[in-house]
Amino acid sequence: xxxxxxxxxxxxxxxxxxxxxxxxxxxxxxxxxxxxxxxxxxxxxxxxxxxxxxxxxxxxxxxxxxxxxxxxxxxxxxxxxxxxxxxxxxxxxxxxxxxxxxxxxxxxxxxxxxxxxxxxxxxxxxxxxxxxxxxxxxxxxxxxxxxxxxxxxxxxxxxxxxxxxxxxxxxxxxxxxxxxxxxxxxxxxxxxxxxxxxxxxxxxxxxxxxxxxxxxxxxxxxxxxxxxxxxxxxxxxxxxxxxxxxxxx
Amino acid sequence: xxxxxxxxxxxxxxxxxxxxxxxxxxxxxxxxxxxxxxxxxxxxxxxxxxxxxxxxxxxxxxxxxxxxxxxxxxxxxxxxxxxxxxxxxxxxxxxxxxxxxxxxxxxxxxxxxxxxxxxxxxxxxxxxxxxxxxxxxxxxxxxxxxxxxxxxxxxxxxxxxxxxxxxxxxxxxxxxxxxxxxxxxxxxxxxxxxxxxxxxxxxxxxxxxxxxxxxxxxxxxxxxxxxxxxxx
Numbered sequence: 001x002x003x004x005x006x007x008x009x010x011x012x013x014x015x016x017x018x019x020x021x022x023x024x025x026x027x028x029x030x031x032x033x034x035x036x037x038x039x040x041x042x043x044x045x046x047x048x049x050x051x052x053x054x055x056x057x058x059x060x061x062x063x064x065x066x067x068x069x070x071x072x073x074x075x076x077x078x079x080x081x082x083x084x085x086x087x088x089x090x091x092x093x094x095x096x097x098x099x100x101x102x103x104x105x106x107x108x109x110x111x112x113x114x115x116x117x118x119x120x121x122x123x124x125x126x127x128x129x130x131x132x133x134x135x136x137x138x139x140x141x142x143x144x145x146x147x148x149x150x151x152x153x154x155x156x157x158x159x160x161x162x163x164x165x166x167x168x169x170x171x172x173x174x175x176x177x178x179x180x181x182x183x184x185x186x187x188x189x190x191x192x193x194x195x196x197x198x199x200x201x202x203x204x205x206x207x208x209x210x211x212x213x214x215x216x217x218x219x220x221x222x223x224x225x226x227x228x229x230x231x232x233x234x235x236x237x238x239x240x241x242x243x244x245x246x247x248x249x
Numbered sequence: 250x251x252x253x254x255x256x257x258x259x260x261x262x263x264x265x266x267x268x269x270x271x272x273x274x275x276x277x278x279x280x281x282x283x284x285x286x287x288x289x290x291x292x293x294x295x296x297x298x299x300x301x302x303x304x305x306x307x308x309x310x311x312x313x314x315x316x317x318x319x320x321x322x323x324x325x326x327x328x329x330x331x332x333x334x335x336x337x338x339x340x341x342x343x344x345x346x347x348x349x350x351x352x353x354x355x356x357x358x359x360x361x362x363x364x365x366x367x368x369x370x371x372x373x374x375x376x377x378x379x380x381x382x383x384x385x386x387x388x389x390x391x392x393x394x395x396x397x398x399x400x401x402x403x404x405x406x407x408x409x410x411x412x413x414x415x416x417x418x419x420x421x422x423x424x425x426x427x428x429x430x431x432x433x434x435x436x437x438x439x440x441x442x443x444x445x446x447x448x449x450x451x452x453x454x455x456x457x458x459x460x461x462x463x464x465x466x467x468x469x470x471x472x473x474x475x476x477x478x479x480x481x
Binding site for chain 1: 439480
């Protein structure tokens with residue numbers, strides 16, 4: 001009995017040492033970069049990522065804070081300030097360098113900003129942006145979640161993954177949502193007015209409380225066209241294989 | 250890329266104005282294609298000859314005198330060809346037919362441009378009249394002809410572009426990570442399914458507006474995806 005006791009102690013101890021070593025190695029392999037840039041009220045952020053999550057939030061400061069968590073420390077990351085704002089092009093900066101792994105971005109900027117976000121793969125989250133433009137494009141797989149958006153132009157598209165929009169449509173604004181396989185959900189206030197063209201070949205378009213007598217279905221229910229309220233915003237929703245849902249806030 | 254396109258790029262290759270990746274691609278082709286390698290050798294020899302003999306060409310002894318001689322010769326020929334004077338009582342047809350039509354280069358270019366503009370406008374107007382301005386359907390910002398043959402033609406044209414970009418993607422795919430390859434393939438399948446479904450529906454109902462729109466959108470998406478990933 002006494003001779004076996006040390007083995008009982010050593011095994012868990014070795015496991016703990018192994019785990020700590022592994023976690024430390026992973027932490028060292030990753031690299032986090034944080035940068036601040038001065039910005040006016042109406043700034044434009046352009047971000048083109050290869051792979052990874054992009055999260056954009058607003059705050060009450062006239063500056064942009066970018067935090068990039070890189071899976072591999074060798075990723076080239078060179079944000080450029082322009083007359084109108086900030087450009088981050090991970091694709092261009094790392095062209096010809098093969099797979100550079102995920103880069104997860106967290107961006108904080110003024111609420112009146114415009115954001116133009118693009119990634120080959122990964123999720124895009126944007127919340128409370130009130131500027132002119134919100135564009136979120138995932139070339140392949142990744143959900144898009146837009147919360148509290150009040151922009152004149154919104155474009156959200158992916159190939160595989162869901163698209164969720166919570167916000168309001170401005171009069172005269174343009175709004176386009178597109179997905180290959182995912183479900184598109186639009187959560188809108190009751191008094192929202194827009195002219196809609198919604199297309200889902202799977203025949204799964206749920207207008208909920210937004211159905212109005214001014215609307216009609218076309219192509220055996222694969223398309224819904226018509227006006228909701230004053231109909232002054234233009235809204236186009238398309239999914240090849242998924243569903244379209246309209247939900248009241 | 251075919252041999253003709255590679256040979257078009259040989260001049261740029263010799264000048265050193267291509268990117269390293271393009272150079273690699275052309276060199277790989279040249280090592281496998283005898284004709285293109287010969288063409289490169291010829292071009293190289295020509296460029297080398299010109300470089301070696303730069304500044305050895307004889308200048309014209311008296312350039313101004315030569316241009317005066319040419320000018321005099323042209324004027325003499327012009328005087329000989331001058332039309333006869335128009336009789337005082339000649340009609341408008343006689344005057345028109347005996348008029349000398351001489352145009353400067355800008356006048357000539359302007360008249361050609363005007364002719365082209367008129368022809369294009371007439372063709373466009375004719376097409377609108379011919380199609381009755383009602384057979385084309387504008388949906389989703391894209392004007393679509395409702396004839397199936399037109400849809401198929403457009404599909405074929407788009408497919409050629411897709412094939413081209415697909416080849417470029419295949420060249421680079423080996424460099425991608427397994428996850429990226431898998432993601433790309435999966436998403437391409439989603440788009441292909443949409444294309445095939447739309448084509449199937451259009452075969453059943455050639456005037457299905459929704460399927461036409463989906464087909465156009467899916468083909469555009471596929472092309473855009475391939476272009477984006479061709480550079481990866």
